[in-house]
Amino acid sequence: MAGMVQYRLWEHWHPGRFGELVLLSLLAGSIAWPLRRFAGWTWASALALPWCLALVGFAGVLPVACTLLMAMAAIALGGILLPRESAALQAACGLVVLGAMLAWLLPLPLHHRWSYLGVCVVLVALGRATVASTLRGLRRQWNSAITPAPRAAAWAVLALGLASTGCWLPTMQPDDVGYHLRLPWELLEQGRYTMDPETHIWALAPWLGDVIHAFPQLLAGAESRGPVNALWMLLTAAGVWQLCTTLGGDSRSRWLSVALYASLPLTAVLAASMQTETPTAALLVWLVALILRTPEAGRRSLLAGAILVGGLLGLKLAAAATALLLLPWAAWRHRSLLRLLPTLGATVVALAIGTSSYVYAWTLASNPFLPLFNSYFHSPYFAASDFNDPRWHAGFNVLLPWKLTFDTGRYLEAFAGGGGFVLVALLGAWLLALSHRRTAMTAVMLAALVLLPLIPLQYLRYAFPASVVLLALLAATAFRVHPRRAAWLLGGVCLLNFAFQSNGHWMLRTGALKEAVLARGDDAASFRHYTPERVLLATLRRLPTDHGNVLAMDPQQPLVAEMGVRARTLSAYDPSLARAALTAEADLGGGAWEALLRQQHVGAVLTRTGTLSGAQRAGLQRAGAALQDEVGDAQLWLIPVWENAP
Template identity: 70%
Template sequence: MISSPSSVRPPDPPLADPPLNDPPSSSAPASGWQIALLWAGVPLCAFGLFHYRLWEQWHSGRFGELLLLSLLAWGLSWPLRRFAGWSWASALALPWCLALALFAGVVPVAATLVLAATAIALGGILAGRESLALQAVCGLALLGGVLGWLLPLPVHYRWSYLCLSIVLVVLRRESLLAALQALRQGWRDAAATAPRGAAFAVLALGLASTGCWLPTLQVDDLGYHLRLPWELMEQGRYAMDPETHIWALAPWLGDVLQSFPQAIAGEEARGPVNALWILLTASGVWQLSKALGGDTRASWAAVALYASLPLTAVLAGSMQTETPTAALLVWLAVLIARAPLTQSRGLYSGAALVGGLLGLKLAAAAAAILLLPWAIWRHWRSLRPLRTLLAIALALAVGASSYVYAAILAGNPFLPLFNAYFRSPYFQLSDFDDTRWHAGFDALLPWKLTFDTGRYLEAFAGGGGFVLIALLGGWILAMTQRRTALAAVMMAVSIAIPLIPMQYLRYAFPASVMLLPLLAVMAFRVHPRRASWLLGGVCLLNVAFQANGHWMLRTGALKEAIVAHGDDDASFRHYAPERILLAELRAAPPSAGNVLALDPDIAFSAEMGMRARTVSNYDPSLAAAAIAANQDSTGAAWQSLLEKEDISEVLLRAKTLTAAQRAGLSRANATLRAEEGDAQWWSVPAKGDAR
């Protein structure tokens, strides 16, 4: 039942939670040893910087770009501050919002706003008394869960999504308007309480959002994540074919939510969707700081820390699940850290978030499960057996669709993981692993992640940020206080567990974001007069090394996007010319066959949906067949393979084309259709075709 506004308390603003009954952060003065421990990370960081000679890997050009963008944002904001009387935080937010629309596209931004309104309307049914941001994250989880079950059905069209949005928004319009009004007032109050901290945090968020300006270019996106959104946009349903892609049945909630605005807009909306996730995460970080007893300064500092992490900007330019995982995990921590539940709504909101994490990735669900001891300790008096069973059922309903379909279609609910046990025919009978990321797990791992980052991520030294070392003393201090000890332990465990089987830094990012509010709160609790200097310095150091988070940030991708005024082809020519060729292919008279990416290292064909084929590790059976075909120098094996796979279009790189592949294309009478840089598009005529 949808409650009327008169029966519902106005939502809490996303940046101003009701005060807790716990003592404030400045309740008692800190001793000298506590202050010394808090600042102990600074000399450690300085030693690491000099020992590893990080200045040699520092990219001054990227830092200069960020500095210039900051100055431009301040310059554009000044008239609003001077003549309109806006706060600096509000004035600074406007240029970044306009820049997102300019570089990511007005239509994708508008479609993402439709997604946000739909999520708030849907989430408000479950969490109507909560903040607007919590309603949004719950609604996104619920929406992704429902659409996940419906993927095989031909119901995923622009008109069906718009009808769903209109119905939900109309039914919930009064509550939605009340929540927006509360948001506006909450924002004003939060910005007025700590204006400098608010302006600094908004500026940091704006710099992080520059990753949203880039078109979709990262390898996993072009070879995997784009497949589901493009298939839904063009076919209205998802084929679920593990034969042609080993990740076809992997948890898909993140890609499903990317599909919603893409289907409405008729074009990709990855940047705006990631901007939405970043805002929701920032709001959750704020609320978690307040729930842990922090004041407004600590909350803004925690937001700035999150925004300054290099991986925040890096992930904003990708479709990886860690961006939405951070949002859902932080908000789950908010629900746990609050005063014990008195109503079932909080329990069901938490269940929706756990289900959303399950639907994003198995590791994300594991991070949620690791928080259970903290949740039980905080709320065990309010738990009831029936409510708990209903909450578990809700979580499974939201997040289990991919696992159920994978079990039915492939015989392995976690395909391609754990296949040594499930023995699915669609993957080798061994557990999936990536041997690149086995540098070892030991007590020095936080140090190595910070200063020897390239061993743990496709990045450069410092590309993971400096929080784990610079603010190590804050975490130790949290361990010494009864109120925060269990939270500190659980958060640290959530960071460590994903790194035990595979030491890959990206997997620890969401839990690291969850830890930031605790570190900020401890800093202001121990040294309130100078904590802003410590936390601000860490933020500046993180931003200075933002380019080290990913190779693309070091090669001028942002500069190209700005100069091209949002023309994606400028970036595609440099990083993924296949995307230009695929656009030409779609514009040409349609062919019935499949599209093959012939280079095993450049599997950029996912946007062709069910027609996409690749000889990379995404399709082990076809990759093995390609290796065998390369042994036949006459090209007959390749000709046969092209016929067997019903290939009508081929993407290749001329420099990596083998002699056997060249002979096979010749025997198949393939013709060159278009060329972009080193990338080429060839067409293969069907048998009996005179073309």
């Protein structure tokens, strides 16, 4: 309450957006009620149905079906490797291994719909017994989980449904449209990945998350980000449930820990993006659950742990750092079971799974972490300095959890309260966990996981996966101390998080969800409002002739990643072309720009109204560019095919 008063949070609250979530909840309840009343379904099961149908309606039947096929293949593969583990852990590990195998093969022309379909068929055939057993056991396990706490289960399902609304949105966030879409679209259109750091400095960055997004996209022939993120959310929820169980939580605390995860504003925000924090949360929570197993149960955990560590390494360097922080703790807890050869084998497995991008980056660009740490590696594709984003250096100090909660805009592209209220509202539960001998070490390690990524860069999104892991401990501890008050506390925090969900990202705050619902899943309607370049690029694809490379001439709008090898930008994504553009600006007559367009074989140019300089306009005129289409303030210019062009 003090923080709300100090930062005047009522001025940052958007009641209309919260009202949309309330309306969606009422609609889901109205659909679920007949199933509950006349078919005898539990509220949790009945509420799950409308959210599943909504995902199919907004994401598309084929992308959802292909994602389910990928999930079945992952369960089959995970069942072969880890036959005694749960279905969720098998699926998570199977996805990691499947993505890792494809990642090593990225430069080879093997990535086509029929080859991926063949992989699915072979895996499902080999693991058909596991898949069949899993499908038979899901209903029984679901009912047994609901029965002890039906109200808490219904609340958790409703919360997951509200969070899954992020999966309904098409891919529009800047990092996705400028970077993450490049790999899936290259595989879809070229059958291989070119790995060209000359045209994109992040081309060789860890790519496991993008490879997994690409799998159902190749099968469906359409982007499948929403269903893939929904799958990761389910695996994370299952991991939070299992971790809370391991920590001694009862049925209500398990379900409310899942609801807390779903209520975090960043859960919905990340569901609308291709950022790696969504799969990182899933793998990290399962890794901690494995570490907290008893030594007797930990004998079969070594391979699963190695796969999860490798997956975190393959997702992002920051995720790999969290895994490395956990390894000494894991080794100490299971020290009685450690043997040299199995440990070396697990290390080899983790490196084989997670190092493909680092090996290719070292081989092709002389820097395994390009563009990071280039002051040491001196790759020719980036300046001999360390990559840094000065926006997120607000300072690391003891008040950071307070400021992350109430002054969120300094630590994320968000608004006050957009990170949720867990770090402050549930701090007491963490202190109680710290004071209890059984959970003290866990409390210390999970707090370290949250704080570690915030030391070099105070960017809230990087702390999201560890915050998800922390929720299970907070819920279990609160219910251990006082179940009744804990239920009210955790439920109240969930409501407060949902009230500020739209503050987690400017697209949610400006009505992206409402627009998508009113457009009944027509992605073009959302694109016209938020990323009109995607509408223009769709127009370009429909043209009968090949227009060569596509240049995003506005350096602030480098939204052409979906063009793959044909994408060119003047932004920081392409430092060499950005430097060439600065040189071309000196020629006001446009001759230098004409030469640069010819050198880059640019046949299509994206601009924003009012951003063209005089030299750029003159260069387009000299090249014979003509305005082809216009959406909002975005324009598409076509240039006649260059004669004798490279």
